Amino acid sequence: MPTANKSLTEIISGIEVQASSGDCQVIVRGMSMDSRQVQPGDLYACVPGFKVDGHDFAASAVASGAVALVVERLLPLEVPQVKVPNVRQVMGTLAANIYDHPSEQLELVGVTGTNGKTTITYLIEKIGIKHGKKVGLIGTLGSRIDGRTIPGDRTTPEAIDVQKLLGEMVAEGVSLAVMEVSSHALVLGRVAGCEFDAGIFTNLTQDHLDYHKTMEDYLYAKSRLFADLKGDKQPKISILNGDDPAFEKLRQASAATVVSYGIHNSADYRAENVEVTTEGVRFQVHFRGAVRDIWYATPGFFSVYNALAAFAWGVERGYSPEIVAEALAEISGVPGRFESIRLGQPFQVIVDYAHTPDGLENVVRTARDFTKGRLLTVFGCGGDRDRTKRPLMGEVAAQWSDYLLVTSDNPRTEDPGQIIREILTGVSGVDYVAIADRREAIWSACRLAKPRDTILIAGKGHETYQIFGTEVHPFDDREVAREALRGLGYAQLDS
Numbered sequence: 001m002p003t004a005n006k007s008l009t010e011i012i013s014g015i016e017v018q019a020s021s022g023d024c025q026v027i028v029r030g031m032s033m034d035s036r037q038v039q040p041g042d043l044y045a046c047v048p049g050f051k052v053d054g055h056d057f058a059a060s061a062v063a064s065g066a067v068a069l070v071v072e073r074l075l076p077l078e079v080p081q082v083k084v085p086n087v088r089q090v091m092g093t094l095a096a097n098i099y100d101h102p103s104e105q106l107e108l109v110g111v112t113g114t115n116g117k118t119t120i121t122y123l124i125e126k127i128g129i130k131h132g133k134k135v136g137l138i139g140t141l142g143s144r145i146d147g148r149t150i151p152g153d154r155t156t157p158e159a160i161d162v163q164k165l166l167g168e169m170v171a172e173g174v175s176l177a178v179m180e181v182s183s184h185a186l187v188l189g190r191v192a193g194c195e196f197d198a199g200i201f202t203n204l205t206q207d208h209l210d211y212h213k214t215m216e217d218y219l220y221a222k223s224r225l226f227a228d229l230k231g232d233k234q235p236k237i238s239i240l241n242g243d244d245p246a247f248e249k250l251r252q253a254s255a256a257t258v259v260s261y262g263i264h265n266s267a268d269y270r271a272e273n274v275e276v277t278t279e280g281v282r283f284q285v286h287f288r289g290a291v292r293d294i295w296y297a298t299p300g301f302f303s304v305y306n307a308l309a310a311f312a313w314g315v316e317r318g319y320s321p322e323i324v325a326e327a328l329a330e331i332s333g334v335p336g337r338f339e340s341i342r343l344g345q346p347f348q349v350i351v352d353y354a355h356t357p358d359g360l361e362n363v364v365r366t367a368r369d370f371t372k373g374r375l376l377t378v379f380g381c382g383g384d385r386d387r388t389k390r391p392l393m394g395e396v397a398a399q400w401s402d403y404l405l406v407t408s409d410n411p412r413t414e415d416p417g418q419i420i421r422e423i424l425t426g427v428s429g430v431d432y433v434a435i436a437d438r439r440e441a442i443w444s445a446c447r448l449a450k451p452r453d454t455i456l457i458a459g460k461g462h463e464t465y466q467i468f469g470t471e472v473h474p475f476d477d478r479e480v481a482r483e484a485l486r487g488l489g490y491a492q493l494d495s
């Protein structure tokens with residue numbers, strides 16, 4: 001972890017401070033929002049949370065060595081304190097001040113949108129590496145600094161962790177960082193203090209309405225990445241999906257030059273002659289008066305968009321189109337995204353992270369296209385998440401599959417049976433079975449599959465756990481599928 005040596009007065013410069021108490025010349029060495037992780041010398045940020053109030057843990061933070069507090073109400077504690085209107089919204093700026101504004105010392109790319117963020121960050125990482133750069137990545141699968149993995153819990157970490165990670169990247173000589181920026185992150189100030197050089201928009205379809213309430217609010221949250229593309233580090237760009245209905249609003253919101261990509265509409269980077277095969281996508285990209293052939297080894301029409309977005313970013317940043325295309329051709333797939341499990345069985349088993357109606361529709365249609373036999377789809381919906389997407393996911397799965405095995409996907413504090421019933425209200429015109437135990441559902445699918453069938457196991461992708469209540473149990477769709485296939489006598493080494 002980077003350590004700092006700054007006075008509280010220096011750290012709060014540029015922040016609206018309503019009141020303060022104690023000696024603001026106190027030296028701060030780091031920052032934390034969690035009393036359980038406070039290190040001696042830290043500034044502790046008291047965040048009124050969704051579950052508990054961080055102010056209630058300030059005394060414990062001080063006992064662990066916190067030397068100052070950021071608060072929304074002054075506390076009867078003998079440490080210097082600064083009072084601000086909203087702690088969550090200023091944490092990123094404070095942390096950026098503490099860790100020397102790391103995002104200003106490297107090139108930072110933010111990727112937002114409902115689906116495709118993780119995939120595009122992987123493509124950009126690969127393009128950067130191919131051009132000889134040290135690259136940093138932050139996202140759903142954790143962070144990576146020059147190839148070293150650091151586990152993470154969420155798509156976009158909390159503001160302080162984002163600044164710490166970027167600080168570590170700078171210390172290790174990273175010159176390009178790419179980061180997934182979730183809508184939660186944009187609303188909850190997790191990327192405050194980040195100066196982005198480019199923003200990439202993938203698409204906007206239904207998800208997270210439990211949090212954002214309406215699609216307009218969800219879009220507004222996403223638009224903030226592009227509206228904030230200001231600053232004078234270098235010319236900034238917004239790379240937007242021209243085929244998405246949200247394009248026009250995002251174009252208007254963007255503070256930076258807009259570059260569009262797409263298939264259907266005239267776009268700065270436009271794919272033509274698209275061929276979708278069982279192995280991947282092939283197309284020609286027309287851009288700036290030039291044409292280039294692209295091969296990207298992930299099937300599905302949506303893969304064209306992901307490859308186009310990454311290509312457009314690379315070329316706009318001045319990288320050689322030829323080497324960008326080579327990088328895309330070399331990438332062998334993102335864990336848990338259309339990942340094939342092969343133990344010599346005469347049917348396909350695919351594990352994919354689709355967990356929204358649009359994501360699921362895309363993968364079931366892709367699997368449908370190359371399945372000669374039946375398509376058996378195993379899926380569920382997360383608990384304590386947008387409930388309204390459940391029947392919609394049931395509907396799209398039913399429309400394109402031959403048989404559904406509706407099961408559990410991180411029920412969290414909800415009743416798994418009730419989640420399944422809500423999914424089933426959208427299911428019609430297809431045979432299905434409800435099996436709450438996901439392991440049993442995967443085994444059943446493997447037992448039912450005949451030669452030339454496809455089993456699609458959707459929703460958890462790379463996840464290595466299943467959450468019941470607040471307990472996290474080990475569970476990996478890929479491992480369970482292998483276990484079931486071995487149980488059925490298929491023993492070939494996975495290829």
Ligand SMILES: CC(=O)N[C@H]1[C@@H](OP(=O)(O)OP(=O)(O)OC[C@H]2O[C@@H](n3ccc(=O)[nH]c3=O)[C@H](O)[C@@H]2O)O[C@H](CO)[C@@H](O)[C@@H]1O[C@H](C)C(=O)N[C@@H](C)C(=O)N[C@H](CCC(=O)O)C(=O)O
Nearest residue numbers: 033034035047049050051052053054057154155156182184
């Ligand atoms: C809605 C949301 O984002 N909630 C996050 C938020 O929770 P919270 O505000 O309720 O925190 P809290 O538990 O009430 O605690 C309040 C404060 O007291 C502190 N505390 C608490 C206990 C203690 O002993 N000491 C202490 O200091 C906590 O560290 C915190 O600062 O802050 C917590 C601490 O960082 C997060 O774990 C929690 O994420 C939850 C787990 C979550 O599920 N978030 C999801 C919805 C999310 O953010 N998803 C997005 C999008 C996903 C995508 O589309 O890819 C993501 O970016 O991952």
Ligand SMILES: Nc1ncnc2c1ncn2[C@@H]1O[C@H](COP(=O)(O)OP(=O)(O)OP(=O)(O)O)[C@@H](O)[C@H]1O
Nearest residue numbers: 114115116117118119140155302337353354359363
């Ligand atoms: N461009 C796309 N359009 C629609 N669906 C996509 C696209 N790219 C990927 N998908 C589907 O969405 C799933 C999730 O993809 P990915 O992990 O790249 O998205 P994400 O935006 O990072 O998701 P999350 O919000 O959970 O971080 C994939 O497994 C695939 O099924």
Ligand SMILES: N[C@H](CCC[C@H](N)C(=O)O)C(=O)O
Nearest residue numbers: 355381382385409410459460
């Ligand atoms: N980033 C998404 C991931 C959902 C993955 C799915 N397996 C689930 O748990 O609902 C979320 O937190 O809503």
Ligand SMILES: [Mg+2]
Nearest residue numbers: 117118140155
């Ligand atoms: Mg992601």
